[in-house]
Amino acid sequence: MSLLSLGINHQTAPVEIREKVAFAPDQMGQALVELQEFATVNESVIVSTCNRTEIYCDTSSDSSDAISHWLSSYHGMSSEALSPYMYRYTDQEVARHLFRVASGLDSMVLGEPQILGQLKQSFDQARNGNSIDSILGRLFQHSFNVAKRVRTDTEIGSHPVSIAFAAVTLSRQIFGNLDKLQALLIGAGETIELVARHLRSQKIGSMVIANRSLENAARLAKEVGAIAVAISDVPEQLVKADIVISSTASQLPILGKGATESALKRRKRRPIFMVDLAVPRDIESQVGELEDIYLYTVDDLEQVIDENLRTRELAAESAQEIINFEVKNFEQWLKTHQSADQIRLLRDNAETIKQQCIDRVLAQYQQDHDAEKALQRLANTLTNKMLHGPTIEMRKALESNDQATIRFLQSLISPDKS
Numbered sequence: 001m002s003l004l005s006l007g008i009n010h011q012t013a014p015v016e017i018r019e020k021v022a023f024a025p026d027q028m029g030q031a032l033v034e035l036q037e038f039a040t041v042n043e044s045v046i047v048s049t050c051n052r053t054e055i056y057c058d059t060s061s062d063s064s065d066a067i068s069h070w071l072s073s074y075h076g077m078s079s080e081a082l083s084p085y086m087y088r089y090t091d092q093e094v095a096r097h098l099f100r101v102a103s104g105l106d107s108m109v110l111g112e113p114q115i116l117g118q119l120k121q122s123f124d125q126a127r128n129g130n131s132i133d134s135i136l137g138r139l140f141q142h143s144f145n146v147a148k149r150v151r152t153d154t155e156i157g158s159h160p161v162s163i164a165f166a167a168v169t170l171s172r173q174i175f176g177n178l179d180k181l182q183a184l185l186i187g188a189g190e191t192i193e194l195v196a197r198h199l200r201s202q203k204i205g206s207m208v209i210a211n212r213s214l215e216n217a218a219r220l221a222k223e224v225g226a227i228a229v230a231i232s233d234v235p236e237q238l239v240k241a242d243i244v245i246s247s248t249a250s251q252l253p254i255l256g257k258g259a260t261e262s263a264l265k266r267r268k269r270r271p272i273f274m275v276d277l278a279v280p281r282d283i284e285s286q287v288g289e290l291e292d293i294y295l296y297t298v299d300d301l302e303q304v305i306d307e308n309l310r311t312r313e314l315a316a317e318s319a320q321e322i323i324n325f326e327v328k329n330f331e332q333w334l335k336t337h338q339s340a341d342q343i344r345l346l347r348d349n350a351e352t353i354k355q356q357c358i359d360r361v362l363a364q365y366q367q368d369h370d371a372e373k374a375l376q377r378l379a380n381t382l383t384n385k386m387l388h389g390p391t392i393e394m395r396k397a398l399e400s401n402d403q404a405t406i407r408f409l410q411s412l413i414s415p416d417k418s
Contacts, residue, residue, distance in 0.1 A: 003094040006064055006086055007054030010108050013085035015299050019280035021075045023048040024251055032129040038063060043136040045126040049118050050279035050298055051108055058135040064088050095139060095330045099323045102147040108302060109163060111156035111312045116147050146326045154315040164194035166301045167275040168202060171243050174273050178204045184241035185209045186254060188216040191247040191277055196224040210234050238263035247277035257286040264292055357381045
């Protein structure tokens with residue numbers, strides 16, 4: 001067995017590439033089914049967020065080229081177009097990478113906790129799809145424990161900084177006080193919930209939450225003191241919105257240039273600050289070409305998330321020490337697990353040989369009823385079958401004068417002197 005991880009993230013690929021290989025929630029089940037159809041794939045997990053798409057596998061042989069080709073083909077891309085942005089890890093480096101991801105050390109915002117929830121969601125999807133077993137199950141559970149230890153034992157989570165927080169911080173930098181402004185939030189997931197809570201803490205004048213599920217919008221609106229509307233009401237709400245922040249799982253843009261231009265005219269050109277946190281993007285890129293529109297994507301936010309990072313960078317050094325230690329722990333567990341599997345296989349093979357010999361001798365005993373002859377026949381048959389492989393290897397070792405192998409094979413069949 002061999003651990004394999006390959007994917008892209010915000011460090012290796014721009015948003016234009018990341019959005020092309022993102023998996024929508026309703027695609028995940030079928031995608032895992034297709035991965036499990038590979039003869040070499042024993043277990044698989046897919047992680048897909050706005051900043052990364054990663055595939056984790058336990059494989060019986062190197063499958064990186066085949067899986068990489070599958071990933072690009074699944075999303076209608078050529079392998080040549082995607083491969084320059086991809087990274088690949090094997091064995092213990094898979095554990096190291098996943099532990100860093102779970103702990104927030106590989107995030108756009110160092111130490112952000114949101115990724116841990118996303119990893120747990122990916123883990124649950126794989127478990128529901130029966131694509132995960134003992135190896136990846138242990139690996140992901142271990143990563144959750146590592147993340148908890150890092151957050152408990154270091155200051156990596158000090159001073160709240162997240163994509164949501166960065167979006168609100170940028171709003172304040174542009175407008176100053178927010179108490180007379182209205183925010184339109186599109187979506188009702190975890191990211192928008194964080195944005196809403198940050199905006200409320202900054203005393204935003206009013207908030208409107210638009211979502212395909214009016215029920216979900218209403219639930220969140222009640223929690224944060226906002227108004228809930230249907231997604232179809234976005235063009236009308238845009239006329240009154242000073243701040244627009246969007247994060248949905250839609251595969252197509254929700255807000256286009258035409259609707260935005262119409263809203264600007266009705267606003268008498270009062271500017272709108274927009275942040276598109278979705279991958280694929282919710283807001284057409286052409287919207288950013290309009291005057292009086294200030295449009296930022298998740299990539300643009302990299303320039304405004306430096307606050308509070310110094311403490312986290314120092315904490316990251318301590319976190320890395322924890323991760324290095326935990327990688328060794330997982331590697332030791334994996335070796336023990338693999339040893340147990342090999343020992344179990346050895347015993348199963350021996351049990352099979354034993355039963356075959358017994359069945360054959362019993363059949364012969366039914367004919368001659370000679371117990372002593374049957375026992376002698378059983379002993380001879382077992383001995384010949386058990387020593388067949390070691391005998392061949394001993395001959396090879398003797399021909400090459402491989403003394404280490406000769407001594408090892410002799411130790412296997414030494415008489416018990418106890």
